[in-house]
Amino acid sequence: MKIKKKIPLIDQHDKNGFWGGKFGGNFIPETLKKPVDDLTKLFAKIRKDKNFIKKRDYYFKNYIGTPTPFIKLNNLTNYLGGAQIWAKVVSEANGGAHKIYNATVHALICKSMGKKYIVGDTGAGYAGKMLSMAAKKFGLKCKIFMGAKDIKRQKPNCDAMKKNGAEIVPVYTGSQTLVDAVSECMRYWVSNCDTTAMAVGSTVGPNIFVKICGWSTAQISKELKQQIKKEFKSFPKKIKLINCVGGGSSAYGFWSEFIDYNKDQVSLIGVEAGGPKKSKLHAAPLSKGSKLGILHGAASYVCQNDEGQINKTESISAGLDYPGVSPMHCFLKDTRRAKYVYATDEEALNAYKLVTKYEKLNPSLEPSHAFAEAIKMAPKCSKETIIIVNSCGDAKKDRDILKKRLGKY
Numbered sequence: 154m155k156i157k158k159k160i161p162l163i164d165q166h167d168k169n170g171f172w173g174g175k176f177g178g179n180f181i182p183e184t185l186k187k188p189v190d191d192l193t194k195l196f197a198k199i200r201k202d203k204n205f206i207k208k209r210d211y212y213f214k215n216y217i218g219t220p221t222p223f224i225k226l227n228n229l230t231n232y233l234g235g236a237q238i239w240a241k242v243v244s245e246a247n248g249g250a251h252k253i254y255n256a257t258v259h260a261l262i263c264k265s266m267g268k269k270y271i272v273g274d275t276g277a278g279y280a281g282k283m284l285s286m287a288a289k290k291f292g293l294k295c296k297i298f299m300g301a302k303d304i305k306r307q308k309p310n311c312d313a314m315k316k317n318g319a320e321i322v323p324v325y326t327g328s329q330t331l332v333d334a335v336s337e338c339m340r341y342w343v344s345n346c347d348t349t350a351m352a353v354g355s356t357v358g359p360n361i362f363v364k365i366c367g368w369s370t371a372q373i374s375k376e377l378k379q380q381i382k383k384e385f386k387s388f389p390k391k392i393k394l395i396n397c398v399g400g401g402s403s404a405y406g407f408w409s410e411f412i413d414y415n416k417d418q419v420s421l422i423g424v425e426a427g428g429p430k431k432s433k434l435h436a437a438p439l440s441k442g443s444k445l446g447i448l449h450g451a452a453s454y455v456c457q458n459d460e461g462q463i464n465k466t467e468s469i470s471a472g473l474d475y476p477g478v479s480p481m482h483c484f485l486k487d488t489r490r491a492k493y494v495y496a497t498d499e500e501a502l503n504a505y506k507l508v509t510k511y512e513k514l515n516p517s518l519e520p521s522h523a524f525a526e527a528i529k530m531a532p533k534c535s536k537e538t539i540i541i542v543n544s545c546g547d548a549k550k551d552r553d554i555l556k557k558r559l560g561k562y
Contacts, residue, residue: 171480241543263293272341276299281321300330300334302329360451441456
């Protein structure tokens, strides 16, 4: 199992859609084979279509607001000592998170297919909020599936979805979180795929959805690569790119352009949700040794019991509260190109407190997991080491949780 040089990771799967021969694929019902095949053929076509690329780039710049800032966190760096800590502030994108890249591309694809309806899933509410924004922008009718538990804890993003005209469908089955929202969304699409396009909110699901999302979010690392070269004149000798990992869309987008670099020069570090410190429940299939399983149409490492049933997960972060992970991250783990660790709820909250105390930055609970690892790591590194954290979402959506846990927001 090896990574090929100079080929985007989204294209390093075999003819059956598997990365490394075992991650990914298309485990879908017969009724979805034609719409998935049609979408696969269309995506292969539009990737080479200069007019589509021109349109995508126009909206990335003029609607999303790319490039997003790349800043040094001087106060945090001075407090911790050791490595320099920088942030790619993707939360400055329109809507406040990286999900807007994928949502915009899916809306453009939906329009190119001549469909008027688009459906999607959401956990933290980011993917749903962004899809509702893109749907409104391009004149599409939008339906969002969201776990009932997540609706309660992510009210600000739900309010935004409704304001954008989207219909939110509460999911009361299972754990009432993201995993169940994705299941219900796919179930709905099976019955409505002739008139409706589906946007999977992360680099998970059947092969084509992994590819579209990865292709969309790769814009983040393209920007970052240019910003690093401009800021440092010559490329630094030691960089650590730290990103939270749930489904894995922001991490893939943050790392995409750097995968070919030697790992001694550019380290890729993914931080999963370790859950509450005193609980056995977590959402960390990569870092806590989960086995291979099938979830939402793809094979990946999945939190499961000895009988192969999906385990309940727990995390303070709705966006990371997912029992599976992108097949591309499984591939990066097994090839040892990326390292995966976890942060507990308490560590993420402490990281949020420290970052907001020293910097004018307001990271959501998802990237706060990544900041927790950066805070652990920085004092152990030399001053020449550059740590870059993807601050991929803002904390407005988490205000109720933060007020409850920290007494302030």
